Amino acid sequence: MAADSGDAAIFPEHAVSLAHRFLTPSLFERLSRLKTDTGFTLEQAIRSGRENPDSHIGIYAGDAQTYALFKEIFDPVIRTYHQITGPIRHIPRLEPLDLPDLDPHNQLIVSTRIRVARNLSGHAFSPNITTQNRQIVARQVQQALDALPESLQGHFHAMDALTLDQIQNQAFQGTAFLPGDRFQASAGINRNFPVSRGVFTSHDRTFRVWINEEDHLRIICLEKTGNLSKVFNRMVSALAHIREPIDFASDPRLGYLTACPTNIGTAMRAGVHIRLPHLENHPNRLKRLASTYGLQIRGTLGEKTAVTESVFDISNRFRLGTGETQLIQTLHTGIAAIIEAETRLAESGPESPEP
Numbered sequence: 088m089a090a091d092s093g094d095a096a097i098f099p100e101h102a103v104s105l106a107h108r109f110l111t112p113s114l115f116e117r118l119s120r121l122k123t124d125t126g127f128t129l130e131q132a133i134r135s136g137r138e139n140p141d142s143h144i145g146i147y148a149g150d151a152q153t154y155a156l157f158k159e160i161f162d163p164v165i166r167t168y169h170q171i172t173g174p175i176r177h178i179p180r181l182e183p184l185d186l187p188d189l190d191p192h193n194q195l196i197v198s199t200r201i202r203v204a205r206n207l208s209g210h211a212f213s214p215n216i217t218t219q220n221r222q223i224v225a226r227q228v229q230q231a232l233d234a235l236p237e238s239l240q241g242h243f244h245a246m247d248a249l250t251l252d253q254i255q256n257q258a259f260q261g262t263a264f265l266p267g268d269r270f271q272a273s274a275g276i277n278r279n280f281p282v283s284r285g286v287f288t289s290h291d292r293t294f295r296v297w298i299n300e301e302d303h304l305r306i307i308c309l310e311k312t313g314n315l316s317k318v319f320n321r322m323v324s325a326l327a328h329i330r331e332p333i334d335f336a337s338d339p340r341l342g343y344l345t346a347c348p349t350n351i352g353t354a355m356r357a358g359v360h361i362r363l364p365h366l367e368n369h370p371n372r373l374k375r376l377a378s379t380y381g382l383q384i385r386g387t388l389g390e391k392t393a394v395t396e397s398v399f400d401i402s403n404r405f406r407l408g409t410g411e412t413q414l415i416q417t418l419h420t421g422i423a424a425i426i427e428a429e430t431r432l433a434e435s436g437p438e439s440p441e442p
């Protein structure tokens with residue numbers, strides 16, 4: 088049921104976001120009077136959802152306090168997205184694993200990528216951070232990265248002086264990242280881009296940290312392998328080192344806090360780039376498998392992109408209410424089932440029509 092505040096719609100009539108679904112006129116009225124300690128308001132939180140009616144979520148947090156002060160709109164959005172029926176509860180569990188390689192002969196899996204989002208406590212998040220605070224965050228993170236052990240050491244690539252062309256070239260090499268999409272632009276995340284942005288890459292390029300993208304840190308482990316445990320165990324080790332000098336924004340109930348409520352909890356997105364030429368012609372079968380194992384299917388270049396050369400980005404859909412180790416185990420089981428279905432289709436000869 089669309090909500091509107093009196094004679095003016097809070098969101099455009101055809102908005103489809105969760106924020107639109109749950110923000111009633113009376114709640115809008117009441118929460119619009121509030122402001123967090125960093126000055127963040129409800130109007131700022133829902134600006135992206137108002138300007139982009141096709142938003143799925145439609146709301147961002149400007150700081151850690153946003154989740155408490157605007158709990159009455161964030162909680163129903165969080166419950167619905169993360170499919171939580173009981174109490175909202177973060178269950179941290181970062182224990183190394185030893186699972187079989189999903190694709191020992193490298194036939195289908197192009198790469199495995201695990202990223203976690205983190206924000207420094209005491210600083211506003213990307214939609215509301217000041218230029219000065221963004222600079223302080225970048226400096227603190229670089230100091231923490233300078234103290235990493237030999238196996239994770241590397242080089243910091245500042246983006247401040249780069250042109251957009253240079254950024255596009257370097258993004259391809261993994262030493263820069265592109266400005267945020269229109270949803271992030273409306274949320275204020277792209278302000279002053281690329282000032283105080285940068286990418287740390289390990290010498291072997293398999294460990295990276297994006298600084299001041301959608302969150303203060305996007306910590307990334309990626310390898311051209313189907314050995315999910317190896318990539319996850321590296322992430323566990325990297326996090327153990329990075330969190331020593333830095334205090335991350337978190338909440339006992341919601342876990343690690345992020346600009347977008349879809350990323351809270353473990354704040355971990357773990358997945359594979361996998362070539363599925365046969366399942367590509369059986370989209371319903373792939374969707375059923377993804378749903379069974381709580382997986383999210385994205386295009387080749389990630390969120391809201393197309394599939395090219397049959398390469399899918401398949402990752403865990405949920406981030407809150409299950410520990411990291413469990414999420415990786417479920418991902419492993421789901422990808423194994425998808426590989427089995429793809430192999431069976433490949434062996435069954437001419438394409439049987441999609442049921």
Ligand code: DAR
Pocket residue numbers: 104141142143144145146270301347349350390
């Ligand atoms: N596009 C926004 C956010 C979706 C989640 N993706 C993030 N956080 N990168 C939406 O409301 O659809």
